[in-house]
Structures are given as C-alpha cells and as structure tokens.
Amino acid sequence: MLSARSLFQEIVDSDETFQLFCSIAASGETQGGWENGRIATLVPESMRELAPRITRHGADEDKHGRLFNALLKKRRLDPVPVPPETDYTMLLEQRGIGLAHEKLRRDERLTEHDIVVYLSHSRVTEQRAADQMEMLVKHFGDHPELGKAIRMISDDEANHLAYCHEELLRLAAAGHGRTIQRVLRESALAEIRVYRDVSLAVMAHMGHLLRWPKAKSAALAAGIHALYAYERLGGWRRMVGLRMPERRGALDGPATPAPAF
Ligand SMILES: [Fe+2]
Ligand SMILES: [Fe+2]
Numbered sequence: 001m002l003s004a005r006s007l008f009q010e011i012v013d014s015d016e017t018f019q020l021f022c023s024i025a026a027s028g029e030t031q032g033g034w035e036n037g038r039i040a041t042l043v044p045e046s047m048r049e050l051a052p053r054i055t056r057h058g059a060d061e062d063k064h065g066r067l068f069n070a071l072l073k074k075r076r077l078d079p080v081p082v083p084p085e086t087d088y089t090m091l092l093e094q095r096g097i098g099l100a101h102e103k104l105r106r107d108e109r110l111t112e113h114d115i116v117v118y119l120s121h122s123r124v125t126e127q128r129a130a131d132q133m134e135m136l137v138k139h140f141g142d143h144p145e146l147g148k149a150i151r152m153i154s155d156d157e158a159n160h161l162a163y164c165h166e167e168l169l170r171l172a173a174a175g176h177g178r179t180i181q182r183v184l185r186e187s188a189l190a191e192i193r194v195y196r197d198v199s200l201a202v203m204a205h206m207g208h209l210l211r212w213p214k215a216k217s218a219a220l221a222a223g224i225h226a227l228y229a230y231e232r233l234g235g236w237r238r239m240v241g242l243r244m245p246e247r248r249g250a251l252d253g254p255a256t257p258a259p260a261f
Pocket of ligand 2: 129156
C-alpha cells in the first residue's frame with residue numbers, strides 16, 4: 001500500500017535514500033539560515049526592530065541544517081551532493097520568488113519593499129515547511145532515531161509561520177497590504193509548481209535507489225500531479241491568508257539549543 005508513512009519508512013530504512021533525504025533537507029535548511037542571516041544584516045534602518053527576529057529565524061534554520069547532518073553522522077553517513085532538480089530554494093530563486101542571492105551578497109541595505117517581499121515569500125515557504133514537519137511528526141514523532149529532531153524542527157517551523165503572520169499583519173496595517181497580497185499570490189502559485197517539480201525529482205531519485213517497479217513510480221507521480229491539481233484549483237489559498245497567531249512574539253529571544261545533537 002502506498003502511504004506517506006510507508007514511503008517515508010522505506011526511505012529511512014535504506015542508508016542510501018536516508019543519506020539523500022537528509023542531505024537535501026540539510027542543504028535547504030542551511031541555505032535558509034544563510035539568507036536570513038544576510039537579511040538581518042541588511043535590514044533597513046526604519047525596520048531595525050525586526051532584525052533580532054530575522055537573526056533568530058536564521059539561527060533556527062542553521063540549527064535544522066545541523067540536526068539533519070547529525071542524523072547522518074549517527075548512522076556514520078556523509079552528506080551527498082544535492083541534485084540541482086531537487087534544490088527547492090534554488091529553484092524558487094530562479095523563478096524570481098523571494099530575494100535574489102546576488103542581492104543578499106551585496107553589502108547594500110535592503111529597502112522596506114524588500115522586507116515585505118521577504119516576509120511574504122517566507123509566509124508561503126514556512127507554510128510548506130510547517131505542513132511537512134507536521135506530517136512527519138504525525139507518523140514518526142515517536143521514532144527512536146528521528147523523533148526528537150523532527151519534533152524540535154516542527155515546533156520551530158510552527159513558530160516561523162506564526163511570526164510571518166504576525167509581522168505581515170503589522171506591515172499590512174502600516175500600509176503595505178496591496179504589495180503583500182500581490183507577493184503572497186505570486187509566491188504561492190510559483191511555489192506549488194516548484195514543489196511539484198521537486199517532489200517528482202526527489203521521488204525519481206528515491207525510486208531509482210530503491211529499484212521501485214515502474215507501476216509504483218507511476219502511481220507516485222500521479223499522486224504528486226493530483227496534489228498539484230488540488231493546490232492549483234484552490235488549495236494554494238491556504239498559503240496566502242493572514243490571521244493573528246495564537247503564539248505571539250514567537251521569535252523573541254534566542255534559539256532553543258539542541259544539546260543532544
Ligand atoms: Fe527549517
Ligand atoms: Fe522555517
């Protein structure tokens with residue numbers, strides 16, 4: 001039977017697929033950490049009060065990168081190169097979503113508009129991250145090898161999402177509402193396509209490593225296309241709504257350490 005649980009179980013059970021999964025995850029998290037770190041450094045003077053929260057966001061993502069690398073190390077595996085077609089962050093950047101790395105590498109202050117774009121983009125990608133981690137916790141929250149790390153990451157992703165809602169609502173009230181709505185919509189529609197393409201690419205690699213029969217790979221690909229159709233038809237709207245979160249000030253204070261790793 002094909003279920004998210006059985007699929008992920010197969011990926012975890014084989015060293016080769018686990019190695020690829022953790023390498024892709026670690027690389028995405030580390031890129032997110034770097035981006036947030038740069039944005040915190042370049043935040044405009046008028047939005048200075050946001051900088052500590054952006055720094056904290058970056059510190060959390062760096063920590064997630066270390067957690068995935070620690071999971072590899074525990075199994076005495078090294079990270080493997082990430083195939084470009086599975087690089088979610090890079091593909092989003094190529095579609096012009098979020099802030100370009102080239103811009104972040106420069107030592108020029110960002111504008112208020114840049115920060116509005118960054119937060120809107122994050123609201124969409126953090127929704128994906130939070131949903132995925134919630135799914136992993138549901139099935140593997142008690143797993144002896146992975147449970148602790150994924151529960152910790154899931155809790156952080158929920159914080160990141162809450163923070164995006166809270167800050168965007170504040171910026172909308174300050175007059176950025178139209179830009180926010182436009183960027184949220186553009187980001188969500190681009191993200192669901194990138195997510196589909198990356199899912200297909202990851203599953204193709206996993207299927208190859210696990211020698212899945214053609215029918216199984218075809219069924220999985222059909223599932224990924226069906227999810228995209230659902231998201232394209234209206235599922236994407238869950239990524240663009242804004243409501244005040246129960247957790248306020250979710251990123252105030254330093255990142256929670258991960259001593260066990
Ligand atoms: Fe993360
Ligand atoms: Fe996050």
